[in-house]
Amino acid sequence: MNPDHEQAEKAQAFQNAADQEARLLLKRPGLKLSQEAQELLLRSVSNATALENLRENFVESNGINELYPLYISRDMGKESIDLEGYDFQIVEGVATFCGFNDSNTHLRVLAPEWNIDKYYLGRITEDYKSLVHMNALRLSAYHEGVAEGDSEIGSASTKTGEVLDRLPQNISEKEFRALQNRMLYSVLEFTEEEGHLKNNTSVVLLLEWRGRRLLFTGDAEWDGKGMEEGRKNCCWDVMYGIPEVKKVLLNPLDYFKVSHHGSINGTPFEKQGFQKIVEKMVIPGRTEVVVSTKWGTHNKKNPIPSVNIMKDLGSLAKNKRKYPHDPDDQLQNEYQPQRTDQEPDLPDDTARYVETVFEPVD
Known part of the structure; x- marks a missing residue:
């Protein structure tokens, strides 16, 4: 998406939040993730780099015309x-x-x-069942119509990585670990939802x-x-x-x-x-x-x-x-x-593609 696109501001805020949460989790020491969960988070984190390469590095290194990207x-x-x-x-x-x-x-x-x-x-409202939409509500892009005092709930979302690694004094360790697991699940769900977007x-x-x-x-x-x-x-x-x-x-x-x-x-x-x-x-x-x-x-x-x-x-x-x-x-x-995954390897085994030949229709 165009980073200056006025009709994609909420979608991009959603993506940026998912990317930030994914980075925090991947940096967390001692966290053991399933292969599927790790791939999900890495896809989110790598997206920003991929876009930068397409928008800037790829253009410069290949001398692409100034009309790119459109x-x-x-x-x-x-x-x-x-x-x-x-x-x-x-x-x-x-x-x-x-x-x-x-x-x-x-x-x-x-x-x-x-x-x-x-x-x-689509609309993000509190009647959505998924916990991910509650996270979306915390983004500044969704604060329209929320009472000024209520907007403070947003502060927790951006500090998930810190909260997960700190044991508070007013909660038992068992309860804290349960909360910790729920927040971990929330971030994974948040990232998956952003993948669908x-x-x-x-x-x-x-x-x-x-x-x-x-x-x-x-x-x-x-x-x-x-x-x-x-x-x-x-x-x-x-x-x-x-x-x-x-x-x-x-x-x-x-x-x-x-x-x-x-x-x-x-x-x-x-x-x-x-x-x-x-x-x-x-x-x-x-x-x-x-x-x-x-x-x-x-x-x-x-x-x-x-x-x-x-x-x-x-x-x-x-x-x-x-x-x-x-x-x-x-x-x-x-x-x-x-x-592509079942066709024979080509000489360059880093590439996976299939050839299809068409004749023009007169």
Whole structure:
């Protein structure tokens, strides 16, 4: 997100708080975390460095043109953004970049929406059940409408690391440890929630090239609840809920990059979502489906990639294949989309990608 984006101020305050809490926990001496919890915190901490590299270091070291970076959204044409120097149009309500050497090539931006706070963060109120939202209430960005005396509750949030390591005199050690564990859980939940926010502000791009349609979905998530103004919405639900985007999205694809590494919440998967969305895009005999993933790096409850999603997409994909040595024995005899983690290594074994070749449609 653009650090100067006025309609993402709350989302960025939320992210900054999660990053600060994660750093404090990782510095805490003697803290033993599960692999999953540690990866969650490290992802939060590394994000700021990654963004700095993209915005500054990458540009300088590669001599990239001064128009970079451009923070894009589906409805960016409605905002006061300086687009001088770009061959940019709004086509059927969707931001579209032209100006390629091939005049039959267009790049459409299907997500995110410009107003990030409104669509992807939603209202934060005290009636939310999750403890994470109580933490969000403590941020200065959410102090509107809170009595001045009540705003002091915010001081505890930024000092979690200190509180966890200090045994107060007015509480028993047992009670303190219980409180300590609850605060640890709260920070982990806070960081996980912030991870969903990152995923759902993914840039979703549709590349149209000589009659071919290639969809790149990033880490976009889906929860099947539909889109509602003022609520925390998922990226797929927002795209499906905006008529202009839905009209462009629900057409046959030649290439589909599966979102969020094939996770259960990365593709419109429930029957309703699969039939209404995926089956209109992924066409047997036409659509190449690719999953960028790595088996065994996430929790066992909802493993990535999802067995059911791999089976269902494998039944439709033009490039379906079987991986007899799949680490998950449920998939060893099933057709799947093409997966980066199961394809043979290339000479440079630090890279994991698959090649897909398209001929233009005359």
